[in-house]
Amino acid sequence: MLTPKAGHEVAGRYLLREPVGRGGMGVVWQAWDETLKRTVAVKCARPDDEQAARRLKKEAQYAARLHHPNIVPVFDFVEETDAGSGEATCWIVMEYVPSRSLAQLFEAELLSPEDAGSVGCQIAAALAKSHALGVVHGDVTPENILVTEDGVARLTDFGIARALWSDVTQTHTVTTGVVRGKPKYLAPELAKGRPADEKADVFSLGASLFAAVEGHSPYGRVDHPMAYVARAIEGHLEPAERAGLLTDPLAALLEPDARRRPDAAEAYRLLTRAAPPPPEVQSQLADHNTLHLASLTLRLPRAVRRRRRPLGLAAGALAAAIAITAGIIGLTWGGDDKGREPDAKPSPTATVHAGAIGDVVTADPCKLLDAASLSRFGDTELDPDYGELDRCDVLVLSADGDELAGVDLNFSSEDQEFDGSVPVRRVGNVEVASLSRDGDDCERFISTSDGRGIFVVGTRREAAAPDPCALADAATDHAVTVLDQGPVPRRSGPWPATSLARLNACDLLDTAALKRVPGLRTRPSDHGFADWECDWSSPDGDRAFVQLSFTRDNQPADNGEPTAVGGTTSYVSPEEDGERSCAVYVPHRTYTNSVGDGTSELFRLTVRGERPTEKACETAEELSASALKNIAERLPEDK
Template structure:
């Protein structure tokens, strides 16, 4: 194409004004009305015929929906025309530089980036609203135009974004999942990160390096962002459900732009309210002498601001345990990848006796854990009473550390075999170790990112949709309840006892006690009906991985379905639900 060409007999090309992921972008004049518009070419003519028609049909639908958008920060979409086999998307022309052009000579101040970002987030919140439900899918520095007085226009609605370049895409999209509204929030966060840090969050390496980093989902913490940093950290969470909505992001960014306080706010309002209430309870208990205050050992007293967890998916539970400190009880063995991704175990052997110190990360529970409450410089420590051993059970003792950003660290001492060591002594030593580490202010990060396409990168709640959940009687109105870092999810009717629980596990293989071997959606699996004939546990092998010691192991998906009443074979429905979940998994490594 060249200047002066007439597109679809209607639009005269005046000047090429940039490029999009799909092709060139031109400033053009509509013949007759003399209106100035922007034309974005979608190069279908270079695609295979079957793909070409598929994209053409999707494009018509997306442009039609995008044309409904009417917002002061959105470059409006006028329609679609065809010329020489290629569609051209017609939008409002905005004569302003893109954010990519503004930052080509260097980063911009965090407050200015926040002000720009607040306008984009407001536009996304409008587009995502229930009455519209429009996703952008390609927010990047090139789609954010910044005009006079930093008036922002978001372009690119209705234009399909090929996923060949993952520079500003979230991990779930790069790993083959469908992107939802939270994907747009991530892309905006990535765009603002690049604006203040001088490079995209996945680095500025080769396309292959960028894709590998995006698939792993670990973002280096922002260093130049100042007060904007906590907001970017939330927007760039690897788990979609842990990111703010676009409306929440607009509010947080606006607070930074206006010079507000801690706009990052770790955790939900509900969690913060509980932490504040718990602090009041502690102070009240101090007044009547019912709080067991910590020892004066300075090594165990956290200093500085209250400790935080940070991004749940990259927090390292094993960094909070020490085999050396537990050696007083016997030989210690560190198990870094037993069970789900949120925990770490140290097994203790002393002759015939066997115990374990288990540390697990979680979102703060709605109700405070039971036990004696202590306060440790910005966190609460709750010492639970020991649970005596009963037939078929093990004695255990629980300590809970509640962090300032609404997360819990649960430390358990458990006697597995024999008469010792005493579980509460094990739990106390493990808790003291965690307190020493937390004195630095936050939970350390994992030494390495999860491998590409690990099940750890998949949101468990996203594996089942409403149609599948309602197959279980009395779950018609049940809502998904996501667990820590999205590594488990449940739907429950507390009245009838019906539920679905989806969780992840890791083991050498599917164990014999997991039940009868079957194949589910082409994968090895096992099914085990409950004794009450109302429930069924389904364990599916997702994919192999190598343990830190070099041994082969398996990542597992576990789906538990409980029906409200006994049925002849509860595993029939259990397998149906599990099959639906497996079909939404990305291809295993």
């Protein structure tokens, strides 16, 4: 039988360092993830047979679906077979949480009702989330509740006990045969032989909190596990003496009749009314108003699958966002009256190191995403041709094919620097910044080894959809794994001869055209990635603004009201980017993308100034006609 020791490498990736816990379900090791360069917790479990191993894998899959600030996430599952004995060892890889268990805390010193209530609120919230997704924990005990030094509580080991059914969690009774679970925290219905369900989790939470404040099980102090089971069957519960403001909530959670016991959501409400987490804990769990980097680049937000909603970022908001420094120390946007050089392109013989974007025209964002790696969140689908030319998406779909959530990844010409409020970790040749969640969006920024960047944004479309930060983290982990092996992979072939990708957006509006906007400098103030976007602005950045960007959509008609631009049916959207602004979408070519979807390649031209919106739209159409004429002169006709 394989006996794990420090230095053992699991799956050629997880290097065991030291054991940090052990119990009936196995030994927990602190380990080092060689691929993603981070510390993880690895639980070693030895199932009795193949059936138990299959159950354990299935429970790990269920647990991997759970994404909540009070749940320890599962990252990976590895099964190894000893060549000599043929026995299997299963490894469950989880986030490493520096903490002590609730059991360790109250064994050292009983908790006050306020502290126990804070822990209880958080774990009830975790159970409400898991139960909403159909996942029963089955072993809510003080040993499986972790509490950090800052007071954040995390629930771990979802379903592991139920999968293994080891002798440690089995108590034989005369009347029911086998009872699975820790007798001190066992719900009465489980003692009577019924299967574990959501209400049993709620009872076990109540029993764990009771023990934290009283120092013993709600069944009292007895010498033999059978005595706990007998008391559970009888519904014999000890009265709370130290619970104080938790007395009534604990009585509700410990109701012997499961039908009258609250569910996890109600348990959360009861506990929160009695003893909510202190402000410092709530502040760690709440969303922070950190600058959302997505607002620093104009990008097309996704509405529902196959129904695209056009961009809605005001140029004024863009200028304001550039000035904001909450979480960001420096932004090198370049640009003055002399303009700036477009993205430098390495020579064909240049060495491109791991973690680099490399040649901006040929770098393929879709090679950094993998729909299968996100399948634990639901049905997934790669969408390679929506939005900016340097963007790729993975959609998370419902059974009916509607978009529930998604991840989009796109490139940035510029790196970003962050202050200490934004966690940044080094992974190989890149750095990953984890920004706080902003409503239904959550962003990660990868600083590449060649001084550029990659945005990864998780977005939730429905309330019951996966957590956007969990999506962003999973997609970022995959992208970083690819970047650890080399630069961003190249596109499978060159851009078509008729594609806008072969042009520089800054070349499509000349001085004469730009003078139609009063106060606008005629030199570009900023170039986008690969020169597929260009900005012009007034010296103060606020009086006037023009942007021309290349993008893609599968329903361009959704972007506004139809209008004729240079003989092309286009779409105009007044005040899409704020007051006195207007955006015009001009289709350029249509094609069928790599997954069989009809797609339009188009450019979007935005004008904002001091004149009325009607005049802004008139000017935007005039500039669009000029750009369309220049495109026709530079590219062959699309057949």
